Amino acid sequence: METTILNRKEAMLTANAIRSDILAMLPPGKVGHLGGSSSIADIMSCLYFHHMNINPKNMKDPDRDRILLSKGHSVLAQYAALTELGVIDRNELKTLKTYGSVLQGHPDMERTPGIEAVTGSLGQGLSVGLGLALGLKLEKSKGRVYVICGDGELSEGQVWEAAMAGSVFKADNLTAIIDLNGIQATGTTEETFPIPNIAEKWEAFGWNVIQLDGHDVVAIHKALEEARNFKGKPSVLVARTIKGKGFSFAENKAAFHNGSLTDEQYKIALEDLEKIKNEVEKS
């Protein structure tokens, strides 16, 4: 059984750095997906810095693990993680979504180093991830595939087609991560399009289901360990999260699904992150 050591403090500080890079991409007035990006910052930290077999100096290694962001609008979290890894030049952050930038509004594998697919039209990422996982198996590659989906995104039927196929093909090198933040574009998923019993649904489709708190790095770490070692079925992490996590004014607010910050909010955001950082360092 493969195990990885987690430095809890370090993982939390990296998550904080990811949130701070997200903020750097969204200066006051600039519209962007803050909410759904910050809700996966802790997951990104654990994946990229403690779990994945990747070499930042060679992001094309055929044996590497891969992350696909099926909820492509949250790519800011992935840009941030890749910046912390040194794969993306920090100077690029301010160019997000400007003409000619390597940092597009949605994941673009042709433009951005470390991005593995083109996603953004919701519901397709898990299918692409499944194909990639099956292909890696055929190549006898050790590479694992992680696909991050939104809970709103689960209303796309294709997600469930991929879920069925994943279990038919026993794709145990594939891990889906559901960012269960309870808010989509219109409002809460409860008001917009409620999908009850998510964990049971995946179980019924033949997946190894792990439920966890998606902001608890230790829980994320354990879940990823379990998924990596589970054989014969694909695993899914059903991660309860808070949209806008870490930014006091944005937490659980649909307005920050895709919105902009005022000067005042930007200032508060910087203070929030500083406060969290100090608390983690002291802990």
Place this chain on the structure above:
Amino acid sequence: MITASLRKSYGEALVQIGRENKDIVVLEADLGKSTMSCFFEDQFPDRYFQMGIAEQNMASTSAGLALAGKIPFYSTFAVFATGRAYDQIRSSIAIPDLNVNICGSSAGLSDFGDGKTHQSIDDIALMRVLPNMTVLSPVDAEETKKMVKAMAESEGPAYIRINRSDLPVLTADDDKPYQIGQMTSVKKGDDITVFASGIMVHQSLKAAEMLEKEGISVEVVNVSCIKPLDKDAVKQFSAGRKGIVTAEEHSIIGGMGSAITEAMSENPLPLVQIGVQDKYGTSASCYEDLLKAYGLTEDDIVTAVKRLIKK
């Protein structure tokens, strides 16, 4: 000149026709605050179906509602409204010729920040190729309002593509209904005719004004109904001209320019197509940056007209 939101106009028009006709129903896929179908939800919650992020299901469910005698309008971003549900539109809506009305919001490059997966440069082509489908591209908020009414009243499926940005109001706010098939001249001229749609009508008018100062007379035609295309009007508006320019915020392959070219194939004239040149979109910090980068400005139209004049 007054500018107004076409999206708002779409939402308001739904409320208006919904008030007059109880059979109007509206479906949405988690983007009602952007397409403005949320106005209808506020007024008629019982006739509003929030389908979740599930465009294929939304398209076929609309077909079912039409079979039950309802007049559905469904909306989401243009890319998802058309491409994401293409086979569902084809099989369950267009083949049986049902009165399902599709609204593709944030069409063309107007969703500038989100980039290529969200920018719709092929929706006209996709909808135009389907037998029975009507394809509309309003020039302003007033035309949008009238078109929505016309869509509801006409038999068979229809698609309307709507710009995310506000646009200058060109057409009159009067009681004259929109006739499907209608193509109107918005500026007279006799050297070159520019057939334009959507935002490109506005760019063409600016270009025509610039050219007029240099003694070049340009006619600008608003092709707001791309299908069925009024071939007689195309003939009439191109008679005796030195050349034709088509201008659209869409791929030059399969869009309005292609439709005009097809219509003119029996009586061809030198023709320049302005549009997205077989490329995908990209992110930008504002719409204007993209219009410039993709050759969709008044200057590009001026250059095209001059090229034809020199021939």
